[in-house]
Amino acid sequence: MAPHPIEQYTSSSSWAMVEDKFSPYAKETLAKLVDFVHNELEPARKVWEAQLPADPVQRWKTVIPITEELKLKAKQRGLWNLFLSKKHYPEFGVPLTNLEYAVMAEILGRCGQFGSESVNCSAPDTGNMEVLAKYGTPEQQKKWLIPLLNGEIxxxxxxxxxxxxxxxxxxxxxxxxxxxxxxxxxxxxxxxxxxxxxxxxxxxxxxxxxxxxxxxxxxxxxxxxxxxxxxxxxxxxxxxxxxxxxxxxxxxxxxxxxxxxxxxxxxxxxxxFEIIQGRLGPGRIHHCMRSIGAAQYALDLMIQRVTDPSRKTFGKFLYQHGTIISDIAKSRAEIEASRLLVLSAAHQIDKFQAKGALKEIGIAKFVVPQMAATVIDRAIQSYGAEGISQDTPLAKLAAGMRTLRFADGPDEVHIQQIGRRELERAKRLHELTAEIKKKEAALLNARGLAKL
CATH class of the missing domain: 2.40.110.10 (Butyryl-CoA Dehydrogenase, subunit A, domain 2)
Structure with missing residues (x-):
């Protein structure tokens, strides 16, 4: 059986785990997206950077030409508004589940903001479109939602x-x-x-x-x-x-x-407050989806760097020094574990909507950005001084990932919420333990044994 094209960007075990939950439409869309990322987005990365003016005033007046070109190509391929699930937004959405989109968002996460914008799946527009689709009046939707869905504003x-x-x-x-x-x-x-x-x-x-x-x-x-x-x-x-x-x-x-x-x-x-809570749930998990892709991209760059013959030091490949292999293994394990958190949260949203997946979203929100920052930092270290320069995307990835620990609520807020939620189980845990001890004592008595 030929490998799915996604396997060039993520581990085959992760894909195999969710493949049977993908509809034929989702599988076809994913294949098209991987092709689009590989053949259009990644080659356009340097063009986007070159077209962004260095002048601090002009930077805020410029619509990057390559992004507009990519948006047209994405629309033609049916790669548009992938985040908006038809299940939750039947009038405006596309026939994809959040689980299916989670895998796609990871792939897009390799290309940063311009990649997501190219398929009209970038923040803050995604969350704002969800607000308008869920709560907006017909007039509000006509004036703002439709142009946002079309990528016109x-x-x-x-x-x-x-x-x-x-x-x-x-x-x-x-x-x-x-x-x-x-x-x-x-x-x-x-x-x-x-x-x-x-x-x-x-x-x-x-x-x-x-x-x-x-x-x-x-x-x-x-x-x-x-x-x-x-x-x-x-x-x-x-x-x-x-x-x-x-x-x-x-x-x-x-x-x-x-x-x-x-x-x-x-x-x-x-x-x-009701509106904002409804908006932030999906937005938080979208960030996490893309963060998995950023971490995966950093690991890919690191692997290429440490196996590059032109980068040998003291007669050895970089991976033959110190803890490089250990760093690669830890990064692989951490990405896999974090991906499971994200996929679980996306699945819970599909089943119960965002309100019913707050625990899973909250855990992912404080675990995934920290994981991605750690993986990116290891990649930077393998590049030496080049890793913190403008000649690799790693420094900007690191800045973005550190910032994400504040976006949509700082880590501490999510940690407190999850901790309090866990403590709510205390009463029942005490009750269960008391029941077990009572049965334990009865068993010991029935057999004439002294209590240990």
Whole structure:
């Protein structure tokens, strides 16, 4: 039996484990995607870098030509909006499960942001499209969702605030209030993903609309804000270890008496927390899916480096020195274990939706980025000083992966949630142990044995 084309990018054992859960359509799509990544995306990596202007001003005004070319090719091949499952979004989705998309997202993760954008599967648009598909009115969907689904515009997700402990979303202070037939927004946000892109036509903004509500989870609302609205001020792009992530970027944004129609409210007053929780679940696991691919790519680069005859030192291949082989083995094992976490979470979302997979998503969210960062760091070490230069993608991968430990909630929040969830089992565990001890004592008595 001929190997599936995916096996050039992931271990055959992982693929064999989920292959029987793939529909014929998914298998065909996966094969096309692997071909697209190998023959179109990976060769275009350097072109994308060359087409991104070095000038710090022009970087934020440029639509990268190669990305637009790749988007057309992806559409022609049916590789479009792969993240949006028809099961959960029947009107807008594609016939793929989250499990099937998880494998595809891993492959796309090799190519970073431009790879995912080429098939219209990049953050923050994916999460924003899910919000609009699930909660948007027909008018909101027509105005913003359809252009996003077509890849004609980009969007931003505006939640995190400057000077506010935003890891607890109930702390958010941006004011959202009704004024007649309008909504007025005042607030100071930062790390707003997507706000720097010249094609950005929508900010999904979360703020406080009812600060006096006794239920702290009903104080927030979500509003749709076009960035050209008077009062929307892009202050600056945020840099991550020296990288600005242009042209999409993560920006500091001020909303100064921004006024939008009442019809731009999403779902209803006080429904913001509900909306955001629904958005972040799938988004978190999408990040993890792509992180597996980034780690796999780093390991591939490392293996090539340490077996390159031109890189011998002291008469030996690099892998013949020190702990290189051990590092490769550990990396392989860690990637496999993390992939299982991600596939499990994706499967749970398919069965119970994101709300029923919070445990699996939370575990993956703090395990996978740390794993990927470790694997990337080992690859950097094998490259020497070249590994931290602009001549390999490893330094940027490392910066992105370290940043991911804050995106959609810092590690500590997810760890606390999982820890508390585990502690909820304590009462039942004590009850079960007491039952066993009671039966143990009865058995010892019945046989005239002394209790040990």
């Amino acid at each position: 980009r969007s931003a997700f505006s939640m995190t605030e400057k000077g506010v402990a935003s890891s607890d979303a109930t702390n958010i202070q941006t004011s959202i209030r009704r004024d007649g037939d309008s909504i007025v927004i005042n607030g100071h946000k930062w790390w707003i993903s997507g706000a720097g892109d010249p094609r950005c036509k929508l900010h999904i903004v979360m703020g406080k609309s009812d600060p006096d509500n006794k239920n702290k989870y009903l104080q927030q609302s979500v509003v749709l804000v076009p960035p050209e609205t008077p009062g929307v001020k892009i202050v600056r792009p945020m840099h991550v270890f020296g990288y600005d992530d242009a042209p999409e970027g993560h920006c500091e944004v001020i909303y100064d008496n921004v006024r939008v129609p009442l019809s731009n409210l999403v779902l209803g007053w006080g429904r913001g």
